[in-house]
Amino acid sequence: MVRPLRAIQPEDDGVVDDPKVTLEGKDLWEKFHKLGTEMVITKSGRQMFPQMKFRVSGLDSKAKYILLLDIVAADDYRYKFHNSRWMVAGKADPEMPKRMYIHPDSPSTGEQWMQKVVSFHKLKLTNNISDKHGFVSTTILNSMHKYQPRFHLVRANDILKLPYSTFRTYVFKETEFIAVTAYQNEKITQLKIDNNPFAKGFRDTGAGKREKKRQALLAAQRHQDEQRLAEHHGGSKHSRGPASVPPDPPHHHHRSGDPDDEKLLDVVGTSDLPLHPHLPHHLAAHHHHPHSAWFSLSAAAAAAAASTDPEEAMRRRLQGSGQQQQQEDSSERDANSDNNSSCSESVSTSTTAFRPSTTASPGLKDSLGSTAGPSGQQHSNDYPSPNISVGPPIHPPPHLLPYLYPHGLYPGASGGHPLLAPGPPLSLFTGAGHGGPGMNPSLLFNAQLALAAQHPALFGHAAAYSAAAGLSHPHHPHHITASGSPTGPLHHQLKTGAHRFTPYTLPPPPQSSNSLGGSPLGSAFETVTPGSLHNSTLPPSTGSRSLSNSPTPKQSSPPPPPLSGSPPSTADATPATPTGGSSSTASELKSIEKMVNGLEVKPSSDHVTSPSKCSDDVK
Amino acid sequence: MVRPLRAIQPEDDGVVDDPKVTLEGKDLWEKFHKLGTEMVITKSGRQMFPQMKFRVSGLDSKAKYILLLDIVAADDYRYKFHNSRWMVAGKADPEMPKRMYIHPDSPSTGEQWMQKVVSFHKLKLTNNISDKHGFVSTTILNSMHKYQPRFHLVRANDILKLPYSTFRTYVFKETEFIAVTAYQNEKITQLKIDNNPFAKGFRDTGAGKREKKRQALLAAQRHQDEQRLAEHHGGSKHSRGPASVPPDPPHHHHRSGDPDDEKLLDVVGTSDLPLHPHLPHHLAAHHHHPHSAWFSLSAAAAAAAASTDPEEAMRRRLQGSGQQQQQEDSSERDANSDNNSSCSESVSTSTTAFRPSTTASPGLKDSLGSTAGPSGQQHSNDYPSPNISVGPPIHPPPHLLPYLYPHGLYPGASGGHPLLAPGPPLSLFTGAGHGGPGMNPSLLFNAQLALAAQHPALFGHAAAYSAAAGLSHPHHPHHITASGSPTGPLHHQLKTGAHRFTPYTLPPPPQSSNSLGGSPLGSAFETVTPGSLHNSTLPPSTGSRSLSNSPTPKQSSPPPPPLSGSPPSTADATPATPTGGSSSTASELKSIEKMVNGLEVKPSSDHVTSPSKCSDDVK
DNA sequence: ACACTTATCACCTAAGTGGGAAGA
């Protein structure tokens, strides 16, 4: 294919990358999608079954990347499973702030990412607002609502840079799903049982997918019934309830026949629904943004962070972010891939090198509706998978910013101290489920950080957090109504493009039944939309710029002269080591260690016996 | 008990806390300690068995705390298990840089920490330098060397503040252990089997501890032998090797009798070893440090971080740190608790509030050798558990700084780009096992961050990292040689106390057999020290000063003027929400969400079928 | 032989699954 121009990124070291991302287990995902994927959400958090795994290539082997995943509402509706199909059942309930899940191995080199499949299976879905688990890797979703997972690829050495980095976002429509507390479509249930190793216990035969036929079934009768039902359109209505009663044992999945074995789904009836309908959805909502502003902010934020009072810093960051919020030229781009998945890439112009604007590399693939400049957005559907929109990093932040963090681990959102911004922190959470307009950006950012913290290699994250804080503002941007009013703080600067990130793709399904989930694959999601609820999708541009103030140019605090050697070698620390085991060097090493550990509190000297006393004593 | 004055910390919100920490499962730990605890280390990493769990109380419910654990060399020797006892076998091999393991739930409120036992069981021990696992939660140890785990309690909202925060360190001597690749003392093996649920399969009877007696044993003969041996001093010499051969099946732990049931160990013979010997060790090595310097650095670092080029920022931070590296008044204090565990607290004077110097709150408990001012160090052994030394945060850094990070996740150490400091990054690692003098501080810090990243809630960490970077310099400071030359950057400010952290407590065991591990409990660790290897423990003060150059006083980079309002509240963001479902508020919330997600890349429009194409196309 | 270190294995606990019954 054509190698589109590659936007250079801040982190760019001159080596251009041309990332390609493929969804692992695409076939399986498609089977589910055809039936209308359902994901169980529980109080304690449930993993997604068809797991979110990606294979990445085309990265700069030496460069470092941060990979993230988030799950956003796919539209503005609430659904109900009726007559074997998903129907729109009203407007969506308010969404809880979503977290950006940072892959645990995150700051890793392109080489490392490319050599293995990147899995986000640890992420859990829950409907529990209290979100115990310490928001570690749990995302709060609304049951009976449709969601779309998004994969983000960012070239950055550490999370600190996330805000200034280009976010390449990949959306695989096949991974769209409806969150449920209990499966509605029996066919989905059977598909899960047949493919999820942990559900082997429910397979009829015990064999993998193959012979599940119900040998196990003593009352084999029902199977056939199920099959038929399935063909009708998926399992019977409330297949679940009457389990005890064999009303219509419809599913049990595949008919004992064979068809399903391989393609389980083929058999499934949902087929009658319109397949491959072209959706009216707005597609992409990628933005590219101006950058300089962000950077300055970030710098300021960083400085603030560095200041004595963290909270104050946080506040500053927020403010700063407000200034530059805009997404400016957030050209919303959509790319469609004939794959069914779309990818957008927002390159940040600012910072270091870059290939600012638009050059997005729509190049890809072929002619599909690729590309668009930073500022307008395009909706070509057939776009090759990755749409690339170039623009300042603003866009990226959106991903990050929006996410509040649950526990308020961070300073800003921290539990007790209302550090940050003025807005009602966690308002989203607290706000009876409906986040009022004024959310606190900082909080959002924190959320992101939290995610980062998730696993081991997060490091830089914290830094990112500070920076992020500044950026966070953007979050409010549009989303909700189609009104497109840029309420969020972001606006200020704007001008650029619709700064507000078009939250979800949410384009309202074209009333017809197909519009909603209409995936190329002929997803069962085609639903009958009662009324047209959503308005137009958000307009692309609308930046939010704003108040950044402090100049805090790059090197605000003059870095001390580069330390020359000051090698640890200082001599000493622990004197000679009699024993002579290793060379002096070795001994030194140890010394160093010691010094490091120097803090050691001295093990209680001898026989003080109760260790626990320490604490007790204190008190 | 007396409520000692509580040093106020930077994060202090006025509410003083008086933390108490108790080791969970202390009884079990003591049983192991009496026999000479052994922890298996494997290539892939092995968890510690008696798990490191603490119960914390006395915290400020609303304040946020970060809890950490690290494992440092307990002394400078190498051991060998001979004739049923651990003997010193020479000088210690060089230690790999240790990582500070940040508890996954870390930035949590005092309330959260206090309501449940805090477990660090996820931490793994390995002897694999390559340390796969992405240094997530693995610490590299040397087999046949003795280690001492340390618990750190820090009042800080996020890792960013770690450097400026007070570190309260708690050391429970009972948790001291010798790393092995295979168990040496059969009694330890049996104790593990009897108490570790995962080893139930090896229990004779299958019952919990109780009847393990060897019903299983057809060849019951050996038990008694074991008992005797144990009494002699623990299991037979190389109990392991001859497993097949029943040389002296000594243990199998308890004799079939009953004694051990409850106290398994009581029976154990190690008792003959000197128990509660008072150790000559240097006990604590807490330091308090000046602070202002640190802070300023951090600020600068933050600013730098904020700057456009992350790497540059990194460099700056390092430099800055260099300036203030010193540890100055690192008064080394020791506290002993009659508990057997000692706790030290280093309060940072700098930043915000504090109760600077010495006031340490030796108060505790009773008269034991409590307290000491910041600068001198004391060795009283009987100190109540928590020793509190007040001082600038300098000390804290020590904990942090020293740890390099394995993968080089961070910018500084990042794989490809040598960002940071001049020193040979990772030198410790690379350096044939013996860290040469010139280690790169920044790297160390990164390590810490990495640790932080470990789990979910890390967030702020990154920030910490930046700050840390600045701080990192201190690391070189002393460590190596005992010469006491203050090489490290820290010095500048110093004056305060011996700034350099006395790494480990390492006080050389007083040659006599007891000196080494002599725990109050009568640990089997009392070993026969061949020659006196270590010299005196490090003198408390010796900062390593060094080259820091740039003045970068406290708030070097001026925090941007506090942003005035620009609260996120900015009006609104999303306008009206049509659908009406929830109140307008609710709708707005959703809007926000959308905005946030705004970025959405637009799901491929319709029927593009192959999602994977996205990536492929790109290329 | 010695003195560990590494890899494999059987045995358990921890945790992910959908079913079903009971709640709301």
Next chain:
DNA sequence: ATTCTTCCCACTTAGGTGATAAGT
């Protein structure tokens, strides 16, 4: 009666153990 939501259960896959044999 519906329509979800919550709990608990049996089953299966991860992972943590020390034993054991083989490697260095």
